[in-house]
Amino acid sequence: MRRRLLVLVAATTTLVLVAFLLPLALLVRDVAADRAVQAATVEAQALTSLVATTDRVSLGLTVAQLDADSASDVTVFLPDGERLGADTGRSPLVELAERGTSASAEADGGREIVFAVEGPEGSVGVIRTFVPDERLARGVGRAWLLLAGLGVALLLVSLVVADRLGRRLVRGATDLAAVSHRLGRGELDARADTSAPGELGVVAAALNGLAGRITDLLREERETIADLSHRVRTPLTTLRMDAEALPGGEQSERIVADLDAVDRAVTDVIQQARRRGSAPDRAEADAADAVRERVAFWSVLAEDTERELTVDVAPGRLPVALARGDLDACVDALLGNIFAHTPHGTAFTVRLEPRPGGGARLVVADQGPGLPSGQHTGALRRGVSGSGSSGLGLDIVRRTAEQSGGEVRLESPASGGLTVVVDLGGRAAGPS
Structure with missing residues (x-):
């Protein structure tokens, strides 16, 4: 923006300077030429009375002195054909003056001026003055240089002013962008400078109002979620x-364990509600430990519904860039979908392996009916479900994977069923 503003100002100023300085330069040239012609005319007219009254010797001395002192070439053609002063031939303009007509005209190398002087007994003498181009253009070069310097100075001044203005505008726009990015990162205390020039100040005030409204809405949401979660306790x-x-x-212990799990989920909801609106922390959890624990929890239900469960978890730790609660919710959503959308007795497989480049890859495959053709992409959108459910399960999985810097893919093997591949980013990964 700043560079474009400078280019625009430079182009506009250049056009204005050319439109102003070019006619002025031509005027300076014409004025210098007119001044030189006028001076030569005055010098020649001073000889008019001498040609008619002074003797030839005195006239010759006067013409020679004038020719030496003047920058012009002065020549006097007497009626008897004698020539005094500068050595030059009879031009057509001189012949015209011998017939009684004074005139001036452009000539090679300058300008020629002739005066017809009527002598005794009707004889006509001619005073010829030749003004060379050097005298016609005397001072023009220096004046043009001054005009060019003035034009350059005005152009530089306009560029400096435009740069100051552009810098202020760009700084205002850059500050707005920086505040927007900070708000996007969850720094809701960021505010824009409303003293920015013009419309930028209006936009800054609107952005500050929006940030304040978002803060209020998030506070109300946190309070509402906290109240609801507290009521559930x-x-x-x-x-x-x-x-x-x-x-x-065993049944009593299992019920107590289930209640503990629900209590932890409620606690996680409260903590997430309190963290919302602040800058997110880059947490880390062991995917291998989380998958083993959640699979062990769901294996009891799998046994009750006569589902064959195959588990393959890579040994060792597999750290991923997620909080443990988010990771547990992701695994629960995947496994819960199997029990909710496949008939009893459907076998499924859970596999966890290291991901190339860091993180882990979680693969959950079942032998159920799978998804209808063309719904693989839509099933990952929030609220979309082809089986009458809320459509939030796979959306939770997608958002959790993206939060860690990974992604989710849905595949339909030729043998049937559905395979969900979840790539979870490692600790150093950022959101994609």
């Missing part, structure tokens, strides 16, 4: 007390 506490009051056994 009361029935959870009641259920825990009821579960603990049941006779001891």
Whole structure:
């Protein structure tokens, strides 16, 4: 923007200077030529009375002195044909003057001026003055140089002023962009400078108002989520007390474990609501440990529904750029979809392996009916579902993968079913 403004100002100023200085330069040239011609005319007219009254010797001395002192060539043609002064031939203009007509005209190398002088007994003498081009253009070169310097100085001044103005405009636009990026990163306390020039100040004020409104909305959302989550704790506490009051056994322990899982989920919701609106932290979790734990949790339900479960988790730690709660929610969404959308007895496989370049690749494949043709892309959009569900499960998986710097792919093997490939970015990865 700043460079374009400079180019625009330079082009406009140049056009204005050319339109102003070019006629002025031509006027200076014409004025210099007229001044030289006028001076030569005055010198020649001074000889008019001498030609008619002075003797030839005195006239010759006068013409010689004038010719030596003047920058013009002065020649007097007497009626008897004698020539005094500068050595030159009879030009057509001189012959015209001998017939009684004074005139001036352009000639090779300058300008020729002739005067017809009427002598005694009707004889006509001619005074010829020749003004060379050097005298006609005397001072013109220096004047043109001054005009050119003036034009360059005016151009530089206009560029300096335009650069100052452009710098201020660009600084305002750059500040707006920087504040927008900060708001996009979650720094909701960022505010733009409303003293920016013109419309930029209006945009800055509007951006500040938008940031304030977003802050208010997020605060209301956090408070609402926190209130709802806190209300859920009361029935959870009641259920825990009821579960603990049941006779001891595997079923009682499983109910208590399920309640613990729900309690952790509620706690995660509250913590995420409190973190929302602030700059995100780059967390890290062990994908191998999370997948093993969540698969162990769902394996009980798989056994109850007669589903064959195959688990293949790479040994060792597989750190990914996610909080443990987000990672657990992602795995739960994948496995929960299998139980919700496939019939009892459908086998499924869970595989976790290192991802090239860091992170981990989680593959969940089932032998169910799969997705209808053409719905693989739409199924990843929030709220889209082809089976009457809320459509949030795969959206949670997609957002979790993108948060870590990875992605999600849906594949339909030739043998049937659905395969979900989730690439989770490593600790050093950023959002794609």
